[in-house]
Amino acid sequence: MLRRTAYTLLVLAVAGAATACGRAAPDAEMAASSRGPITVWLSNNAQEVAWGKKMIAAWNRLHPDQHVTAQQIPAGKTSEEAISASIVAGSTACLVFNTSPASVPTFQKQNGLVPLSDFPDGDSYITARGGALTDQYRSPDGKFYQLPWKSNPVMILYNKKIFAKAGLDPEHPRLATYDEFLDTARTLVHSGAAKAAIWPAPSSEFFQSWFDFYPAFAAESGGRQLVENGTPRFDSPAGRKAAAFWRTLYAEKLAPQESYPGDALNDGKAAMATVGPWAVAAYQDSVDIGVVPVPTSGGTPPQDTYSFSDEKSVAMFSACRNRATAWDLLKFAASEQQDEAFLDVTGQMPLRENLLASYPDFFAEHPLYKPFARQAEHIVEVPNVPGSIDIWQAFRDAWTKSVVFGEEPTGTALRKASDRIGKLLDEYGDPA
Amino acid sequence: MTHLSPAADGGRTSRRGAAARHGRIRSLTGVLFVSPYVLFVLAVFAVPLVYTVWISVHRFYFTAPGTHADSPWVGLSNYRDVFTDPVVGRAFVNIVVFLVINVPLTVILSLVLASALNAKIRFRSFFRAAYYLPYITASVALVAVWQFLFGTDGFVNHALGPLAPDPSWLVNAHLAMPMIAFFVTWKQLGFFVMLYLAALQNVGKELYEAAAVDGAGRIRQFFSVTVPGVRPATTLVVIYAIITGANLFSEPYLLTGGGGPDHASVSPVLLMYQKGIEQGHPDFAAALGVVLVCFVLLISLAARKLTERGT
Numbered sequence: 001m002l003r004r005t006a007y008t009l010l011v012l013a014v015a016g017a018a019t020a021c022g023r024a025a026p027d028a029e030m031a032a033s034s035r036g037p038i039t040v041w042l043s044n045n046a047q048e049v050a051w052g053k054k055m056i057a058a059w060n061r062l063h064p065d066q067h068v069t070a071q072q073i074p075a076g077k078t079s080e081e082a083i084s085a086s087i088v089a090g091s092t093a094c095l096v097f098n099t100s101p102a103s104v105p106t107f108q109k110q111n112g113l114v115p116l117s118d119f120p121d122g123d124s125y126i127t128a129r130g131g132a133l134t135d136q137y138r139s140p141d142g143k144f145y146q147l148p149w150k151s152n153p154v155m156i157l158y159n160k161k162i163f164a165k166a167g168l169d170p171e172h173p174r175l176a177t178y179d180e181f182l183d184t185a186r187t188l189v190h191s192g193a194a195k196a197a198i199w200p201a202p203s204s205e206f207f208q209s210w211f212d213f214y215p216a217f218a219a220e221s222g223g224r225q226l227v228e229n230g231t232p233r234f235d236s237p238a239g240r241k242a243a244a245f246w247r248t249l250y251a252e253k254l255a256p257q258e259s260y261p262g263d264a265l266n267d268g269k270a271a272m273a274t275v276g277p278w279a280v281a282a283y284q285d286s287v288d289i290g291v292v293p294v295p296t297s298g299g300t301p302p303q304d305t306y307s308f309s310d311e312k313s314v315a316m317f318s319a320c321r322n323r324a325t326a327w328d329l330l331k332f333a334a335s336e337q338q339d340e341a342f343l344d345v346t347g348q349m350p351l352r353e354n355l356l357a358s359y360p361d362f363f364a365e366h367p368l369y370k371p372f373a374r375q376a377e378h379i380v381e382v383p384n385v386p387g388s389i390d391i392w393q394a395f396r397d398a399w400t401k402s403v404v405f406g407e408e409p410t411g412t413a414l415r416k417a418s419d420r421i422g423k424l425l426d427e428y429g430d431p432a
Numbered sequence: 433m434t435h436l437s438p439a440a441d442g443g444r445t446s447r448r449g450a451a452a453r454h455g456r457i458r459s460l461t462g463v464l465f466v467s468p469y470v471l472f473v474l475a476v477f478a479v480p481l482v483y484t485v486w487i488s489v490h491r492f493y494f495t496a497p498g499t500h501a502d503s504p505w506v507g508l509s510n511y512r513d514v515f516t517d518p519v520v521g522r523a524f525v526n527i528v529v530f531l532v533i534n535v536p537l538t539v540i541l542s543l544v545l546a547s548a549l550n551a552k553i554r555f556r557s558f559f560r561a562a563y564y565l566p567y568i569t570a571s572v573a574l575v576a577v578w579q580f581l582f583g584t585d586g587f588v589n590h591a592l593g594p595l596a597p598d599p600s601w602l603v604n605a606h607l608a609m610p611m612i613a614f615f616v617t618w619k620q621l622g623f624f625v626m627l628y629l630a631a632l633q634n635v636g637k638e639l640y641e642a643a644a645v646d647g648a649g650r651i652r653q654f655f656s657v658t659v660p661g662v663r664p665a666t667t668l669v670v671i672y673a674i675i676t677g678a679n680l681f682s683e684p685y686l687l688t689g690g691g692g693p694d695h696a697s698v699s700p701v702l703l704m705y706q707k708g709i710e711q712g713h714p715d716f717a718a719a720l721g722v723v724l725v726c727f728v729l730l731i732s733l734a735a736r737k738l739t740e741r742g743t
Binding site: 090109110201202204258317318387397400401 | 600692
């Protein structure tokens with residue numbers, strides 16, 4: 001009896017372990033035309049969740065036979081880690097409405113993504129919706145593995161009250177050129193109006209450069225990417241000027257070398273911040289804010305100034321068994337009508353051309369979003385290349401060492417980082 | 433010569449059979465009781481360790497189920513990458529700095545505090561709870577307290593005035609790792625004090641009485657009776673502190689923003705996380721993990737030899 005019980009327990013344990021470890025993939029050909037219930041993941045941003053629930057409810061009313069369940073992306077240090085783990089486990093949702101373009105090459109390498117270009121109307125739908133802006137989102141094999149969905153173009157948000165306290169004109173701040181920006185920053189800090197002129201996170205995480213160097217480089221270079229045609233582009237006059245500008249901010253202690261444990265702009269510790277339109281809703285009740293483009297050395301006119309997009313895409317994952325439903329839902333969620341609802345609820349910019357003309361009522365009612373809509377026409381994405389995260393980490397390491405802490409001249413650091421990233425690109429291009 | 437009757441022989445055989453059956457039942461019961469733990473160890477330690485070693489000698493990355501991905505044998509290539517990566521070297525130097533500060537400090541402070549808390553002092557229970565509290569509090573919450581204390585505008589810098597370091601404690605390339613070592617020492621002290629308190633209960637009071645009769649004062653008693661009396665606990669404390677210290681992750685990640693300036697506080701495990709999870713190089717991370725296991729084993733063995741010397 002005991003022996004039987006012991007064997008039964010052992011068999012159950014082994015079977016349980018085998019079931020848990022068993023990973024079955026759907027047949028891609030069958031899944032491509034299959035319809036039925038699916039699950040989607042939304043970002044855990046409260047406004048996006050509110051929009052997502054309404055959108056899914058509308059879909060479910062129209063398609064009761066293809067029921068969609070919405071969940072928030074599982075908790076993790078970052079969404080990308082949770083998604084990457086679920087790709088390996090084969091438990092990813094059909095669609096993830098918050099896929100970072102920087103992680104797309106990694107997900108692709110994991111065979112975790114469905115090429116949207118393989119749907120008969122895949123390419124035509126994506127390019128018709130986003131126009132020329134979508135070119136940056138094609139993978140090196142020429143296919144779209146993501147639908148470029150919404151951008152949060154990075155601009156300079158400033159606290160008008162702090163500017164006034166420092167004796168500066170809050171309605172016409174002098175922030176267009178590097179010299180103007182530095183003079184303004186000095187006045188803000190030396191007058192005691194704010195502890196910091198601007199306070200981006202100076203820490204070493206790979207993505208932090210998207211909110212200090214990359215917007216400055218995009219603006220200064222007139223819309224170049226960090227890597228283009230397999231070559232690093234930042235060890236250039238534009239890159240060196242942007243790095244020197246930020247180095248001055250850190251060297252003169254106008255930007256602190258330590259992360260702020262909270263929201264420095266909201267707490268009145270910093271007079272400015274590099275943020276996207278999501279921040280308007282977040283600050284408008286607590287801070288009297290103004291918006292200007294990212295500065296350049298010569299002061300580029302706002303309508304010609306580029307910045308980092310901070311875009312998020314929608315991607316379809318290979319664990320999806322009803323991909324025809326997922327594709328239809330994706331088009332439904334990114335339709336002009338849903339984009340309007342999304343803009344209205346979240347203030348984030350749907351990745352479409354001519355936003356101001358497409359949604360005039362919204363921008364008339366919310367003028368603070370207008371600069372972001374104009375900026376959304378001039379955005380630069382992270383390069384869609386294999387090893388994207390490695391590349392950004394290598395860049396960030398050089399940045400913190402030279403620009404934030406001044407342990408190496410910025411020009412030397414950029415040259416070394418460019419060499420290192422060039423080698424990484426070679427390695428990824430030829431993994432053997 | 434004694435002849436056994438068939439009945440008597442049969443009885444002995446039957447008793448022997450019963451004893452054998454009883455032994456088998458006992459043995460099976462034992463197997464039943466240990467099997468969950470054996471399965472647990474196999475599932476969460478042995479199999480992953482073997483798999484890690486396998487990954488470390490292949491070009492490998494994690495893929496979606498059912499998809500084909502080549503994992504060619506690359507021999508020691510991943511290990512070569514690990515040993516030639518300057519950041520790995522920095523991570524191990526950082527861990528050595530951490531252990532040099534953390535381990536002796538942990539042993540000394542926890543033994544002294546345990547001895548004090550073992551004596552009959554007022555508010556003894558309060559002090560015991562007070563030292564244990566940081567250990568059971570989440571690192572994330574404590575990190576916020578330390579940032580408040582040691583931040584650029586923190587309490588400590590205000591107190592120090594012009595003597596405050598620049599850059600400040602947590603972003604200073606020379607001070608970041610020692611700060612982490614002090615933080616971890618403080619956080620884990622309660623646990624080690626508890627270990628020593630338990631060990632102190634086994635040190636006979638008569639030894640202290642004899643030492644007192646021989647004229648030994650408090651300090652002499654501490655070094656001649658307490659320290660040798662808790663030596664097995666010291667071995668445990670040292671090895672445990674080395675193992676947990678070498679596996680440092682949360683503190684550099686949270687306290688110094690992902691490894692500090694120019695990798696000043698990066699640890700091997702933090703690097704494994706960055707390489708294996710963030711950057712998608714589980715093969716490199718696996719090789720680094722195997723190197724770390726060997727490193728911890730060697731240091732732990734050396735520490736054991738050292739602490740048990742003379743026993």
